[in-house]
Amino acid sequence: MNEDMIVCRCEDITLKELRDLIAEGYTTLDEIKRALRLGMGPCQGNICLEIAAREICKMTDKKMEDIKMPSKRPPISGIKMSELVGDNQNEK
Amino acid sequence: MLKRTGIPTSDDLQSVTPDKERLLEGPVAIIECFNEIPCDPCFYSCPFKAIKKFDDINDKPELDYSKCTGCGNCIASCPGLAIFVVDYPKNRLSLPYEFLPLPSVGDKVWGLNRAGKSICQVEVIKVKDPDKNDKTAVITIRLSKKYLMEVRHIKVGDLDE
Amino acid sequence: MILLINTDLLVIGGGPAGMTAALKAAKRKAEVIIVERYHELGGQLTKQTHRFFGSKSEQAGTRGIDIARGLTKEIQNMSEIKVLTEATAQGYYEDKIVTVSYQNKFRKIRAKRIIIATGASEKMMLFENNDLPGVYGAGAIQTLMNLYGILPGKKVIMVGAGNIGLIVSYQLLQAGVEVKAVIEADSEIGGYLVHASKIRRTGVPIYTGHSVKSAIGESSVKGAEIIKLDENWQMITGTERFIKADTICLAVGLRPLVSLLIQADCAMVYVPELGGDVPIRDENLKTTNDQIFVAGDAAGIEEATAAMLEGEIAGLKAASEIGYLSEDVVEETRRLKRELKKLRGGPIGRKIRRGLSKVRGDDNVKKNRYSHLR
Ligand SMILES: Cc1cc2nc3c(=O)[nH]c(=O)nc-3n(C[C@H](O)[C@H](O)[C@H](O)COP(=O)(O)OP(=O)(O)OC[C@H]3O[C@@H](n4cnc5c(N)ncnc54)[C@H](O)[C@@H]3O)c2cc1C
Ligand code: SF4
Ligand code: SF4
Numbered sequence: 001m002n003e004d005m006i007v008c009r010c011e012d013i014t015l016k017e018l019r020d021l022i023a024e025g026y027t028t029l030d031e032i033k034r035a036l037r038l039g040m041g042p043c044q045g046n047i048c049l050e051i052a053a054r055e056i057c058k059m060t061d062k063k064m065e066d067i068k069m070p071s072k073r074p075p076i077s078g079i080k081m082s083e084l085v086g087d088n089q090n091e092k
Numbered sequence: 093m094l095k096r097t098g099i100p101t102s103d104d105l106q107s108v109t110p111d112k113e114r115l116l117e118g119p120v121a122i123i124e125c126f127n128e129i130p131c132d133p134c135f136y137s138c139p140f141k142a143i144k145k146f147d148d149i150n151d152k153p154e155l156d157y158s159k160c161t162g163c164g165n166c167i168a169s170c171p172g173l174a175i176f177v178v179d180y181p182k183n184r185l186s187l188p189y190e191f192l193p194l195p196s197v198g199d200k201v202w203g204l205n206r207a208g209k210s211i212c213q214v215e216v217i218k219v220k221d222p223d224k225n226d227k228t229a230v231i232t233i234r235l236s237k238k239y240l241m242e243v244r245h246i247k248v249g250d251l252d253e
Numbered sequence: 254m255i256l257l258i259n260t261d262l263l264v265i266g267g268g269p270a271g272m273t274a275a276l277k278a279a280k281r282k283a284e285v286i287i288v289e290r291y292h293e294l295g296g297q298l299t300k301q302t303h304r305f306f307g308s309k310s311e312q313a314g315t316r317g318i319d320i321a322r323g324l325t326k327e328i329q330n331m332s333e334i335k336v337l338t339e340a341t342a343q344g345y346y347e348d349k350i351v352t353v354s355y356q357n358k359f360r361k362i363r364a365k366r367i368i369i370a371t372g373a374s375e376k377m378m379l380f381e382n383n384d385l386p387g388v389y390g391a392g393a394i395q396t397l398m399n400l401y402g403i404l405p406g407k408k409v410i411m412v413g414a415g416n417i418g419l420i421v422s423y424q425l426l427q428a429g430v431e432v433k434a435v436i437e438a439d440s441e442i443g444g445y446l447v448h449a450s451k452i453r454r455t456g457v458p459i460y461t462g463h464s465v466k467s468a469i470g471e472s473s474v475k476g477a478e479i480i481k482l483d484e485n486w487q488m489i490t491g492t493e494r495f496i497k498a499d500t501i502c503l504a505v506g507l508r509p510l511v512s513l514l515i516q517a518d519c520a521m522v523y524v525p526e527l528g529g530d531v532p533i534r535d536e537n538l539k540t541t542n543d544q545i546f547v548a549g550d551a552a553g554i555e556e557a558t559a560a561m562l563e564g565e566i567a568g569l570k571a572a573s574e575i576g577y578l579s580e581d582v583v584e585e586t587r588r589l590k591r592e593l594k595k596l597r598g599g600p601i602g603r604k605i606r607r608g609l610s611k612v613r614g615d616d617n618v619k620k621n622r623y624s625h626l627r
Contacts, residue, residue: 002381002467004381005379005380005381005382005383005384006383006384007379009377009384015379044512046374046508046510047374047375047376047377048377050376050508050529051377051379064523064525065522065523065620065622067622068622068623068625069515069521069530069622069623071515071623071626072512072515072516073344073516074343074344074345074346074352074516075343075344075352075354076341076342076343076344076512076513077341077343079343079354079359080357082357083354083357083358083359084359094446094449094450095441095442095446095461096440096441096442096459096461096462097453097459097461098442098446098449098450098452098453098459099450099453100446100450124447124450125447126446126447127445127446127447127600127601128599128600128601129306129445129447129599129601130306130307130308130558130596130597130599130601130602131306131307131308131313131445132308132309132313133304133309133313133314135309136309136314137314148595148598148599149308149595149596149598149599150595150598150599150600150601150602151599169314170314170447171303171304171305171306171313171314171447172306172445172447172448172450172451173447173451174447174450174451190427191426191427192427204454204455204456205454206450206453206454207453207454207456208453208454208455208456208457209456226304226315226316226319227316228304244454245454245455
């Protein structure tokens with residue numbers, strides 16, 4: 001099978017890159033996230049984390065239930081700095 | 093196989109078709125709803141209580157052919173567009189239609205079978221699109237008797253296509 | 254200083270579950286804020302131009318978009334409910350505060366109870382060239398078509414014969430788009446057969462036991478290579494076939510949107526029957542965080558009637574916990590639970606029932622997939 005397909009659209013990561021990394025011994029999502037930036041783009045792993053978890057299961061003979069998920073920190077979606085520093089004085 | 097292709101088998105159809113005698117008496121609804129889904133609007137739409145009250149919302153609809161007058165009220169109520177009225181003596185079929193443009197009375201259009209194949213030409217004799225039907229038009233067509241139980245959709249447009 | 258707003262009940266997500274939850278609580282006089290990330294309420298319903306299934310008493314037979322309009326109007330008439338649109342809940346913090354970016358301003362909201370009704374997001378599928386322009390999710394296509402009146406293409410291949418794939422195919426046909434085929438990996442159609450029959454009789458073939466091997470095209474989709482699968486969903490080489498199309502639409506499932514629940518430390522379990530990670534909860538939809546309820550697709554992928562009933566149950570319970578007690582609560586809750594049970598009673602509900610059996614009880618709490626984060 002051609003492994004040149006996109007797993008994480010935000011960070012442009014292919015199935016091949018993911019599988020190579022798992023084969024090297026990166027078998028937790030946290031490690032993979034740090035090594036590849038998988039799940040760190042705008043969608044925050046909504047799409048790719050499950051696909052990656054499934055690949056780990058396949059390659060290491062684990063069950064989905066046993067894969068530990070990385071944390072989900074706020075903010076959930078992109079926000080502007082101006083929102084945070086608060087230009088609330090401009091409020092009507 | 094219905095579950096593989098979306099086309100009901102003749103066994104499926106037999107279970108919802110009244111006998112010849114009833115067909116000969118005049119218009120009657122054919123409810124082609126074959127799996128148990130949580131759905132019941134057809135029951136509420138029938139003014140003659142011909143569709144049995146659902147004990148369980150997942151039940152398949154059950155039609156009492158002797159109470160059904162073929163009025164067609166149920167056709168547009170069904171979100172599955174699964175109800176048709178067949179008028180055997182008059183060679184007529186009424187079906188739900190949700191495409192634009194609507195055909196006009198007198199138009200000759202294609203009659204499509206359950207697999208979507210154009211099998212015959214049919215004539216449009218009624219187009220009902222009242223507000224209460226909320227955009228589901230009910231089209232009545234006249235067609236050859238042998239296709240009454242086959243045609244379930246129409247294609248409006250050029251007949252030569 | 255970031256403005257802090259206090260309220261009785263905060264409802265996150267303004268879909269059918271969130272709307273009914275807010276209404277139930279507000280009718281008991283609770284003060285409610287709904288935050289909705291889009292510019293209007295309605296959630297998935299705003300994109301559904303077809304008639305809904307379900308129980309007539311929960312508005313089946315009505316078009317989704319009209320159900321949304323009705324509920325929105327009811328909400329606007331309630332002085333107890335404040336609606337913030339273009340307001341995205343961004344995080345839940347230990348001090349029980351939710352941050353919200355609201356029309357480009359940041360806000361903190363402190364509520365006595367919170368109902369999380371954030372709905373779901375779409376799953377993706379792996380195949381060669383899946384990043385080619387012309388590959389869309391079904392949700393995106395519905396948004397383009399039904400909200401903005403833009404057609405995604407002229408010839409579409411639909412992947413997925415669940416209800417969403419079937420319904421979106423039908424909506425495409427209505428918009429005058431040619432649907433070349435519906436491709437389904439499973440050996441049987443997953444959606445309601447009435448939906449399948451209604452697109453089939455317009456001439457759209459449904460290929461069960463098939464998948465997409467690759468999208469074909471240089472700079473955009475020109476077609477797809479589809480392939481037969483064996484019982485174990487493995488591709489059978491030699492059965493490839495090319496279908497010409499300019500759009501591939503993916504409708505391969507939804508996953509509950511649960512980030513906020515994870516931040517709030519609600520115990521989560523992986524339940525494939527419900528679409529992925531979902532929170533453990535009791536029959537009133539209370540999670541393992543005493544402040545937080547969940548309802549609708551965020552609690553497990555189901556449909557709108559169930560979402561509305563769950564919203565109502567959670568709304569009632571939250572209001573009474575805050576202190577808005579009324580005599581009929583017990584009877585009303587019982588009725589809602591009965592309705593929900595009936596709805597899930599049939600063969601279609603089997604999967605849901607199996608899923609739900611995994612979201613209750615202490616044993617399942619131990620399976621929390623995020624416990625290592627504590
Ligand atoms: C194509 C299609 C056809 C369907 N057909 C039917 C049908 O015929 N019958 C039926 O019963 N059901 C049907 N459904 C299912 C039904 O639409 C859903 O089950 C239902 O909408 C779920 O309701 P909900 O309120 O849980 O979620 P949603 O409707 O998804 O609403 C969630 C809301 O939360 C908002 N939100 C999410 N995150 C945040 C955040 N962080 N901050 C603020 N707001 C947020 C979202 O913008 C959204 O408006 C269909 C679904 C689809 C996709
Ligand atoms: S055709 Fe009329 S009488 Fe017969 S089932 Fe439908 S609504 Fe009832
Ligand atoms: S309304 Fe239509 S889909 Fe629903 S139960 Fe009746 S016949 Fe079946």
